[in-house]
Amino acid sequence: MRVRRAEPRDFDDIVDLARRLELDHAGMDEDIFWVAEESGEVIGIVALRKHPDCLELCSLGIDPAHRERGVGRAMVEALTAEPPGDVHLATVIPEYFEALGFVRAPSVPDSFIEKRKTPWCEGCRHDLCAVMVRKKP
Ligand SMILES: CC(C)(COP(=O)(O)OP(=O)(O)OC[C@H]1O[C@@H](n2cnc3c(N)ncnc32)[C@H](O)[C@@H]1OP(=O)(O)O)[C@@H](O)C(=O)NCCC(=O)NCCS
Numbered sequence: 001m002r003v004r005r006a007e008p009r010d011f012d013d014i015v016d017l018a019r020r021l022e023l024d025h026a027g028m029d030e031d032i033f034w035v036a037e038e039s040g041e042v043i044g045i046v047a048l049r050k051h052p053d054c055l056e057l058c059s060l061g062i063d064p065a066h067r068e069r070g071v072g073r074a075m076v077e078a079l080t081a082e083p084p085g086d087v088h089l090a091t092v093i094p095e096y097f098e099a100l101g102f103v104r105a106p107s108v109p110d111s112f113i114e115k116r117k118t119p120w121c122e123g124c125r126h127d128l129c130a131v132m133v134r135k136k137p
Contacts, residue, residue: 006033013042021061051111
């Protein structure tokens with residue numbers, strides 16, 4: 001398994017996996033993606049979205065056939081190694097991200113408040129949503 005920055009040729013595979021995991025959303029083509037690749041197949045995705053006021057980790061998804069092997073962890077580590085600043089995310093599984101060094105954000109970036117008003121957040125449990133941050137060391 002190898003984690004690498006996505007290339008344009010990966011985009012169809014990225015959208016396909018995102019759709020299967022119901023992680024697809026408008027504006028995906030503007031995000032910076034990483035993929036986990038094994039035997040020529042994209043088995044995991046994660047993206048960095050640059051908002052005006054923060055950086056967001058989004059669209060983390062691992063093919064169900066390849067879970068519980070550390071692929072998600074490797075993808076989060078690859079993404080958080082690069083950005084120049086703190087990385088935020090919104091999730092309904094905060095326990096997973098706590099194990100990866102994220103903590104509950106003391107304040108919610110304005111971009112996240114705006115995002116909640118868009119179709120991106122439709123269908124998700126707002127009451128379970130936690131905004132978290134991993135500080136740049
Ligand atoms: C959540 C997800 C990314 C985990 O990927 P993964 O490659 O299986 O995760 P890893 O192998 O790196 O980590 C496994 C660990 O995470 C834990 N874990 C897995 N899914 C979890 C969940 N939903 N909630 C809390 N912990 C979880 C496992 O118990 C395991 O713990 P351990 O190391 O103590 O044994 C994957 O299940 C997935 O794609 N889910 C659907 C999409 C999703 O929910 N994305 C996150 C949106 S914010």
